[in-house]
Every structure is written in C-alpha cells, then in structure tokens.
Amino acid sequence: MSGVATVLAKTREQGRAALVGYLPVGFPDLQGSIDAMVAMVESGVDIVEIGVPYTDPLMDGPVIAHAADVALQNGTRLADIFTAVRAVAHAGAPALVMTYWNPVLRYGVDRFADDLARAGGAGLITPDLIPDEGAQWIVAAERNGLDHVFLVAPSSTPQRLRSTTSACTGFVYAASSMGVTGARTSVGDAAEVLVTRTRQMTATPICVGLGVSTGAQAAQVAAFADGVIVGSALVRCLADAASPADGLTAIRELSAELAAGVRRKR
Amino acid sequence: MNDQPSTSAAATGGPQAGRFGDYGGRYVPEALVAALEQLDEARLKARIDPAFQGELERLHRTYSGRPSILTEVPHFAEHAGGARILLKREDLNHTGSHKINNVLGQGLLAKRMGKTRIIAETGAGQHGVASATVAALMGLECVVYMGTKDTQRQALNVARMRLLGAEVIPVSHGSATLKDAINEAMRDWVTNVGTTHYAIGTVTGPHPFPEMVRDFQRIIGVEARAQVLDLVGRLPDAVCACVGGGSNSMGIFHRFIDDESVRLIGFEAGGHGVGTDKHAARFSTGVPGVLHGAYTYVLQDEDGQTLESHSVSAGLDYPSVGPEHSFLRDSGRAEYRPITDTEAMDAFSLLCRTEGIIPAIESAHALAGALEIGRELGPGAVILVNLSGRGDKDVDTAARWFGLLDDEQPDGLEQR
Numbered sequence: 001m002s003g004v005a006t007v008l009a010k011t012r013e014q015g016r017a018a019l020v021g022y023l024p025v026g027f028p029d030l031q032g033s034i035d036a037m038v039a040m041v042e043s044g045v046d047i048v049e050i051g052v053p054y055t056d057p058l059m060d061g062p063v064i065a066h067a068a069d070v071a072l073q074n075g076t077r078l079a080d081i082f083t084a085v086r087a088v089a090h091a092g093a094p095a096l097v098m099t100y101w102n103p104v105l106r107y108g109v110d111r112f113a114d115d116l117a118r119a120g121g122a123g124l125i126t127p128d129l130i131p132d133e134g135a136q137w138i139v140a141a142e143r144n145g146l147d148h149v150f151l152v153a154p155s156s157t158p159q160r161l162r163s164t165t166s167a168c169t170g171f172v173y174a175a176s177s178m179g180v181t182g183a184r185t186s187v188g189d190a191a192e193v194l195v196t197r198t199r200q201m202t203a204t205p206i207c208v209g210l211g212v213s214t215g216a217q218a219a220q221v222a223a224f225a226d227g228v229i230v231g232s233a234l235v236r237c238l239a240d241a242a243s244p245a246d247g248l249t250a251i252r253e254l255s256a257e258l259a260a261g262v263r264r265k266r
Numbered sequence: 267m268n269d270q271p272s273t274s275a276a277a278t279g280g281p282q283a284g285r286f287g288d289y290g291g292r293y294v295p296e297a298l299v300a301a302l303e304q305l306d307e308a309r310l311k312a313r314i315d316p317a318f319q320g321e322l323e324r325l326h327r328t329y330s331g332r333p334s335i336l337t338e339v340p341h342f343a344e345h346a347g348g349a350r351i352l353l354k355r356e357d358l359n360h361t362g363s364h365k366i367n368n369v370l371g372q373g374l375l376a377k378r379m380g381k382t383r384i385i386a387e388t389g390a391g392q393h394g395v396a397s398a399t400v401a402a403l404m405g406l407e408c409v410v411y412m413g414t415k416d417t418q419r420q421a422l423n424v425a426r427m428r429l430l431g432a433e434v435i436p437v438s439h440g441s442a443t444l445k446d447a448i449n450e451a452m453r454d455w456v457t458n459v460g461t462t463h464y465a466i467g468t469v470t471g472p473h474p475f476p477e478m479v480r481d482f483q484r485i486i487g488v489e490a491r492a493q494v495l496d497l498v499g500r501l502p503d504a505v506c507a508c509v510g511g512g513s514n515s516m517g518i519f520h521r522f523i524d525d526e527s528v529r530l531i532g533f534e535a536g537g538h539g540v541g542t543d544k545h546a547a548r549f550s551t552g553v554p555g556v557l558h559g560a561y562t563y564v565l566q567d568e569d570g571q572t573l574e575s576h577s578v579s580a581g582l583d584y585p586s587v588g589p590e591h592s593f594l595r596d597s598g599r600a601e602y603r604p605i606t607d608t609e610a611m612d613a614f615s616l617l618c619r620t621e622g623i624i625p626a627i628e629s630a631h632a633l634a635g636a637l638e639i640g641r642e643l644g645p646g647a648v649i650l651v652n653l654s655g656r657g658d659k660d661v662d663t664a665a666r667w668f669g670l671l672d673d674e675q676p677d678g679l680e681q682r
Contacts, residue, residue: 055440055572056557058452059295065439078569101293102556106570128293128556153297155459160299175297 002147003094003122004170007046008205008226017222017262019044020207021255022098022231023238024051025084026076027067032244034087036251040234041091043252044259048088049125049229052081052099059100059127061182063232063239078103082119089120096149096170098125104137113140123147123170131167138167151175152198154190165202171227172206174198181210182232192224218261228262230254284473287596289589292472293556298452301459306474308379313481318374325370329403330360332367332485336493337653341620342633346640349647352497353623354490354518356654363626363655364486364514365396369465371482373400376463383407383462387451389416389444389510390581390628391423392655393467398432408432411450413443416580423659441574444510444584448558468511469588472559476588483517490650491521498648504529504639507652508631509602510546510581512588514654519600529601532591533635535577536604546575547604548587549595562589578607578663579627581655603638605631611667613637614657626655627663 001009011018021040025033037048053071057064081097088095097116104112104124116124123146129137131150141148147170152161154177165172176191191208198206207227212218214233221228237254241247284290292302312318326332334355343351356364369386376384384406388394394410401408410427414436417424427434440446448471455464469476469483487505494502505522507515509532522528537545545551548563555564557572565573565585577583594600610627613634618624625633629652636651643649657664665671 054570056445056449058449058558059456061453069439072571102564102566102572103570105555106553106566106568127295128559130292130294130296130299133291133293151296153295155297155300157300157303160296164296175295 002145002170004047004096004147007094008171011046012205012226017225018046018207018227019218019259019262020047020049020227020229021045021234022049022051022229023234024053024064024067024071025080026053026071026074027235028070028238028244028247029074030076030080030083032238032247034084035248036238037084037088038091039248039251040255041088041093043255045093045255047094047096047227049096049098049231050081050084050088052078052097052103054100054103057100059181061232063235064181067235067239078107082115085116085119085121094122095120096122096125096147098127101126101129109136110140113137113144113146117144117146121146123149125149125173127151131164134167149173152194154194158197161198162201165198165204168202168204172198172202172204173229174206174208174225175210176208177210191221195224215257215261218258219264222262222264228258230258284477286476286590286593289554289560289562289592290473290476291561292559293561294472294559295456297456298459298472301455302472302474304379305375305478308375309474309478312375312378321374322371326485330366330370331358333489334358336490336497338497339617339621342617343640345616346637346649347643348645349640349643349649350498351636351640351649351651352494352502353651353653354486356486356514356652357623357625357629357656361392361396361399362658363392363396364483364517364652365393365467366399367485367517368467368479368482368513369393369396369400372463372465373404373406376406376465377404379463381461381463383409383458384465385409385411385451385454385462386465386467387411387444387447388467389413389447389583390579390626391416391420391427391659392581392626394427394432394434395423395430397465397467398427398430401432402430409454410434411437411447411454413441413447414438415442416444419663420580420659422662443580445572445586452558468513469516469590470511470558470560470562470586476560476590479513480516480520480590483513484520486514486517486652487519487521490518494648494650500648501525501528502648502650503643504531504647505650506531506533506632506636506639508533508582508628508654509587509591510535510584510628512591514652516588516590518650518652519594523599530594530599531635531639532600532602533605533631534602535575535579535582535631536606536609537576537578539606540604543573544576545604546577546582546584548585549602550604554592557586560589562592563587578610578667579631581626581628582631603635605634609634611664614664615668623653624657625653626657627660629654
C-alpha cells in the first residue's frame, strides 16, 4: 500500500478526514517554502502537496499564480522539487507533487518518475493531464510504486467519473466547484454532490479541493469527504506575513485550526 | 469533392482522436473535458448539416464579403526575381482580416449549443474585433482578454471592440501578451463553462479547436486555388503565409496539401534574429511540449518553463504554434522560416509604395518571405501569398518604425 493510501486508511479508521496541505516550492524562497512544509506536517497536516511553479498556471487563481511568479523570479528550478520532497518525507508525511504537465514532459516522464521515487516522493497530482493522455505516466508511476492522482469536476459525465476514478491511485481529487484555485467564503453544495456521484463509481478515497480556508469549512467538508485539501489559504499565510518567522507562525496556526476541523465529530 | 474537409482520425473517434501524428491532444483540466466533448459533437454535426453550412455561406456572402479577391502585384514582384506574386485578399474581409471566417463559424456553434456568452483572447486585436463583431451580430455577450503590452500597441483595436459592445479585460501578469491572455481566458472558461463558449482564435488549444478552426479557415485555400487556376491556368509553385498560432496559414495551406507540386511555406516571427532571445521562431529554437492544451513546438527552457516570445507584430508574438503545423513540419510537407522585424517592415513599406496596399505587419512577414522565395525560384514562378490582414491597426507602430512623426507634433500619436 502506498504512503498516501496508508495515511487515508489510518484516518478512516480514526473516523476522521485527512488534511492535505499545498504549498509551492520556492515561495517566498526555497528554504522558506521547505520550512513551511515541515511546519505544516508538525502542525497536523497529514499529506503534503508540493507545487511546481510554472509560467502558465491556467488552473490557478491570483494567490497561487503570484506565488509561482515569485518562485520563478527567485530562480527556482525543477530539481528543487526533489529537495522539498526529501524534506517532507523526512518530516514523516507523504509528499505528493502537484505539477502542470510540461515541466515533467521536458524533464522526461520516466526520468522524473525515477527521480521522484528515489527522493522518497509519493506520486503526482496532474491538473492538466487527464488519464486519456496519461498512459506513459501511469506506466512509469506503476513501475516506481508512485500514486497517480487525477481530478474529477462537477462537469464530469458519469462515464468520465468512472474512467477517471479507475485510473486513480492514492485518492481521487474532487475539484469541488467550477473554477480556479482560491479561497471562497462558501464551500457550497457542489462538493457534496460531486463526492456522492464519485463514490458510486469507486472505493478509492476522495479528497476535496478548491476553496477551503477555515477550520469550520474543513469540518463541513470532512463530514462527507475522505480528505480536505487546502492550498491558497496556506499560501496566503506566507504571502501576507511581515517576516519569514511570522509566516511560519501563521502556517502553524492555520494548519492546527484545519487539523482540528477535520477531527470534529462527524 | 475535395472542397469538403477530410475526415480524420479525430472525426472518427479512433485512438488518435485529435492528433496530427504525435501532435495535438487534449491537455486540459478535467473541468473542461465535457465542454470540449460537447463542442466536438456540435461541430461534427454542423460540418455535415446543410442548414448550418447554408447559414455560414450566407453570412460569408452577405456580411463578411466572401469570396475575397485575388490581386496580382507586379510592381511589388519586380523585387522578387521575376516571379509572379498573387495576393489572397483576406485584408478586405469585414473587420479587416481572416479572423472573421472562424468567428462566424464558432458564433453559430455557440448559439446551437445554447451558450449566451463568448470569450476570446487576442494579440493584435484582430480576433478580438472579429469576436466582438460577431457577438454584436448574433446577440451574444462578449468578453475579450488582451495582454497590456498589446492593449498599448493596438489601442485602436481596443476602442473598436468597446464600440462594438464587448468588454476588454487587460491582462498584466506574465509577459502581458497573447499567451497570458489565453491563460486568463482559460480561467474564465473553467469558471463559466455552463454559459460560455471560448472562441479560440487560432488553430491551437485542445482538441477539437485546431481541427475546427482550420475547417472554418479552409475556405481561404479553397477559393484561392480556384482563383489561381482561373487566372494563371495552373497551380502556384509556392503558397506563403505568416504563422503565429497558424490559422491563416492552415487556412490557405490545407486545400493544397494533396497538390504535391505546391510548396507550402510558413514564415514565423524572427524578431531581432533567431540567434537572439527576442523572436517567436518556434521551429528554429523550440522543442515539442505542451502549452495551452496541445502537444506542439514550444519556446521553452530546459525546465519546461515557457519562454517569452518577441515580434514587432503582436499577432505573431506567441511562444507556441498550432499542432498541425508541427506535424506538417516534421513530415516535410511544409517548410517554416524566420523573417526578422526589419525584413518584415521593409516588405511592409514596399507593398505600400508599389501597390497602394497597407498590409498588417503580420502579413508583411509572408510578403518578405515571398520576395525571398521568388528570388530562389526565379523568373516565371507563381507565388500565392495570404494577405491575412490590413494594416490600419499598425499605422502607429509603422509610423514610429519609419520615423514618420513630425518633430513639430511629436505628441500626435504619443498622447492619444
């Protein structure tokens, strides 16, 4: 069983949802991003999503797009991903890399899979690679024991929910509302409807992303999902901080609040 | 029979759906897949529906002014080694370029799919103007995304779109040009896909856009082939077109693909020269990768990050290119060459002064290419050039380039 599957089995046994936290590598700088990822793990995040900064992040809203811009201006390189992966794995959480497809393609799909596995990574989440185009990646991932997480959306047809979920390992990423990443004041019903529809197709755990920013929202989503994914709200902790130390404090506080949320009695 | 688009693997839904050789595909968020499937179904039905084709043909004839004429330019051709040069006058279409051909088709499709809103990206502004125009004609809401670098160099087209009732949203992040406008349009589409059709302006993006846009532009080559045969009595030796995303070039090339004697030559923006980092010559220094939903040649660094392109013409200033061009290039059926800013502007000026036609700076790259090819082919060669747009929008840029602004009134255009 993969590291991700093990964590999700454990949290299910504990009668709670898992907390998945996203941060991009290189924001505010390389060391700062790694320190923040480790702080998340120490404060209750179960699985870390490590974002690869990319010049054309067309699924991301302004907060994450800005962080990617800064990371690239800082000279963040693709190889830095593996440094972050090693640090997260060392801190004791599965490290899933979230990346647009072209950086992996340019690095070489097989070479990327080999190097990710060697660094102790858990797998990939691919927001612009659907399983239909992912044959080479799935083979490379299987060979290395890496998870391949794909996304489902409210607009997915029943047929696509079936084919996409059957291509997922680790978990299924339910992009809960139509739109790009970013905190929303209301999580809405769309997430629960999507999770219900997805469950009819698969026994693989389902984690919900896009929009969660508070402990209360995390608790709300945890009532029906196997995992709660938080991204922009965590990135904002770093973006809004007056100093690196303040940023880490904010990351710890929000992680703890979210971790309490996913543990609230269902 | 050859005037109908061929049925490709994409149309038959085989395992290579949406692929031109290795190129193309559908690298998009799952949230868009249902809309792409709906669009594919609608456009395949429309392609064989006499009612749809009849309505499109009527709009071509009574609204945009098709067929566009063919103009021989003997004085310009004196500089082309004795070759004959024939211009396909897409610049004379309503809105001033070939872009209207595609948008009329996509507008009709949007209405068929029950969408009430269209969004578009634009570089030079020609596709944005065409989209705003068709939206006004068909009663659709229209939002156009445009990089701030382009809203500055194409200010006239921004005003034109607003006059037509469209909302123009300037995009200031990234390189603030066409590529970033596409990112922003994609974000809008992911969010509003229920009500909105994304009318991509060129032959790139996820399947079915490259094939669908080509089919809507294919009429350029269909008409031109018949017109050249009529005028010259034989096929041309070469067909020249500029290549940004590649819709005008695919439009004029496609009908000639089976005519093996006809060379198909695309001209990319060589900017300051392909030895510099300021150009958009994807086939000179790019490598295959994924951008904006398609696998194709992309200007990128060794980490797969997109590199910024450069061109004096906003419409060619794009780091990627339609996937069918990548296929034609690798198969050897078409050739691609860079034309520098200076070569393009020289050809721009030459056409103005010898023939009384002000071309778009984009199209001037094809004109410069035709001069080059003419000198290579020698006397008697017949060269067909797609004059894809007119240069009204470029007067500001050209006036600065050639220093035509009087010292007494340097603020005339500067502070408009």
